[in-house]
Amino acid sequence: MTRALLLAIGLVIAAPLSAATSTGSIAATLTLFSRCDISRQSEHSLPKVDCGRHFSAQPRITERVLKRNAKRRESARLVTIEW
Secondary structure, three states: OHHHHHHHHHHHHHHHHHHHHOOOOOOOOOOOOOOEEEEOOOOOOOOEEEEOOOHHHOOEEEEEEEEEEOOOOEEEEEEEEEO
């Protein structure tokens, strides 16, 4: 039991040391589009967003109904646009 505990402690101490000696690089690019067009076909549909006419630049749009009042036929909605 003591040997297993000492081995576990030794491995925990040795892991960061080996990570500190490894090197590498990450190649990343960022493309910013200066203009997004937002349009809505009707009041009951989600808005459509067109950013730079590139598929990878389009945001994710979600909608959630927060509260609904049946007497007044009203509802509060949260529309979230994520890039």
